[in-house]
Amino acid sequence: DQTTPNCVIKVHDGTRDYNPKQMAIREKVFNTIIRCFKRHGAETIDTPVFELKETLTGKYGEDSKLIYDLKDQGGELLSLRYDLTVPFARYLAMNKITNIKRYHIAKVYRRDNPAMTRGRYREFYQCDFDIAGQYDAMIPDAECLKIVHEILNELDLGDFRIKVNDRRILDGMFAVCGVPDDKFRTICSTVDKLDKMSWEDVKKEMVNEKGLSEEAADQIGEYVSMQGGMDLAERLLQDHKMSQSKQACAGLSDIKLLFKYLQLFHVTDKVVFDLSLARGLDYYTGVIYEAVLTQASAVSAANEAQNCANAEESVSVGSVAGGGRYDGLVGMFDPKGRRVPCVGVSIGIERIFSIMEQKAEASPEKVRTTEVQIMVASAQKNLLEERLQLISELWNAGIKAEVMYKKNPKLLSQLQYCEEAGIPLVAILGEQELKDGVVKLRVVATREEVDISRADLISEIKRRTEA
């Protein structure tokens, strides 16, 4: 029986439908990002939404508990992808690809606590750009930062900063501060909380929960408060403690080189070397970075959403892009452990969407959800056939056109539809026009009407709407 209703109509918690208006905004953002990726010569690939469960095993540390598994219905054990980086590494190893520059835009899945007002969903898009291959140091890394700079500029989201650091600097720092080797990762993930927690609380977690000595914590505290540019990297290379770590020195030299290339790209104004940047994921091996919006308008929007008590004190609104170098991940999939060095960036598109949506809401201009140029209308009854014939001609000429699906629609309701949908032109057919071989072309905004011969109609529509 087709009329028995279901009891609940909803989607899964933490997921959402996108309505046409949201899709129009999404399309605009994607186009900007894809244009940038293509400008930098990237190819694109696609991978299945699920991977074999074992492909994802051991890649995400503690976050593995957030992976969605499929039910065992006989056959292979599957999990929904958690990010696009591990599928990319699997793709490279499986196809023995050692050089590629690719972007991949697709949805990923995390069984996280949804916080949809803050733009945190369980199904969300990632826009990843990665460069794989054995190249000279920091050249592809610098290009990734240039890309972030271009995209955030073009999207016009307000002022931003790109923080950079290096896993080797963090590890070297932990070593010289007296953190035991086996505590590097867990201390690192505590440092990662510095953008949400005060140093006091971070220190407490290190000492009380992770069992670090107070002394070591204090030394870390000094370093992670440091921010600067190439000068800071130079100073730390001279630092009596830091310079004892070979790893840290390698990282610091690369940061210097990175800044040199970023100067050539004219993007150093937005880039800051920040020793508190840690980033959670296990697989990073070198440079890491994260872009945050700093503009007041974005701050207030984010604070409102985050229900933040000390709103005015906040300067950053969380990450809108992040990435880094992961030279070991592809080797994890290769039977012989062959390494393919990789560096990449992921654009945090969901947060960008919500900012763009807020901007659209605040703007007096209506978001159009179609690009229709003209409505084929009739002023009298019994002209359906003539309307269908005309619209068919327009479609065949590549004109975006609509007609009302009624035999005898009222002229007023046809015009109202155009106003609501933002359709700029109406072709009005009437007995007289048909006799004269013309169409009355009406400009919706000005209500101006002019008779156009059927032969000139298409070029006239193009002239008026394809500016």
Added chain:
Amino acid sequence: DQTTPNCVIKVHDGTRDYNPKQMAIREKVFNTIIRCFKRHGAETIDTPVFELKETLTGKYGEDSKLIYDLKDQGGELLSLRYDLTVPFARYLAMNKITNIKRYHIAKVYRRDNPAMTRGRYREFYQCDFDIAGQYDAMIPDAECLKIVHEILNELDLGDFRIKVNDRRILDGMFAVCGVPDDKFRTICSTVDKLDKMSWEDVKKEMVNEKGLSEEAADQIGEYVSMQGGMDLAERLLQDHKMSQSKQACAGLSDIKLLFKYLQLFHVTDKVVFDLSLARGLDYYTGVIYEAVLTQASAVSAANEAQNCANAEESVSVGSVAGGGRYDGLVGMFDPKGRRVPCVGVSIGIERIFSIMEQKAEASPEKVRTTEVQIMVASAQKNLLEERLQLISELWNAGIKAEVMYKKNPKLLSQLQYCEEAGIPLVAILGEQELKDGVVKLRVVATREEVDISRADLISEIKRRTEA
């Protein structure tokens, strides 16, 4: 330890990665289809990849066993979407939308036996266009067929036919042939096999497996061999048996009206009223249609893939588009059972991909996977900084450009890269050029070289590559 390799590197049976070449073809096909959908004024929406399990329950008849379920990890029971139509109906009911024309392009999931050489995957794209709303008969239905006609023409896949029929004609036919009411659906799904099985085998299934009388089967056999146009609909309206069914008559009158509108759209050359067309899905209530390729080249490709013994006898290569009217589906989700009449079409994109891929393989022209206009190269050593500075200028001017990620790449390897990737231009920097304030612009195809001043470079690149 990041060097421990996994044992198996593969993707789930019946799914695949798309490499950059396949993605380039896919993008071209999608662009053609989306352009058509937009020309007809469609908005787009998106829905989550999984739905609550209960949303999909009872919508697909026997095919329900092919639904992928997620594991119960606490929380809601979820299934991967099986098509885009049921999520669309759920979306309409949930948001109380009674009028919309939307397209949706996304992947769907079926635990079917994969037959990847025949383009049958477990994860595959659907491209759906649907019109929801209470409108005058057959106007939106005719537009759906016009869309199929436009898309198949534009994709240039060879000759095609669009078969149309109506669920009410099928049901009426079953009634007047003496099929018991409770056997309509199962007999209908047997009729649906006529494109793959001979009438003899279909009849056997009806009589031996489904328990239909031989007499009734023979009567059905007569009808389902009929093909024609508006004339056939008129003849059947006079048919002494068929005309006894009110349902059949309603369907036949609508087929007549449909052909009238299709004549105005000039597409009747490809459309055939075919009483053997059944289509499996439960939810259709009115007009149904299916487009098949008939061209020899496509036939041979498909036959090869299908390992078909009687290759030369085959005329159709299976469906590349299909759809119909489903007036009851939205009501299944509405608590009050309110109906929203819908009609739509789904483009069988996977089969189209594989035909386009075969065409690309056969063509002497290489498929480009990027749109890069120029490579910034150097003729001597130690010019990395100059290359980075120049490419940064080009990127900022919107030029698609690449540079090799080496401090001192050989000129030859830079030129070879261009040849392989199909990059048409090279900007060559050398000591002399830098002194003179020029760039040597090389046309890869002709090896022509010309000095261009730095001030004119961007406009010159655009002139030569943005034809």
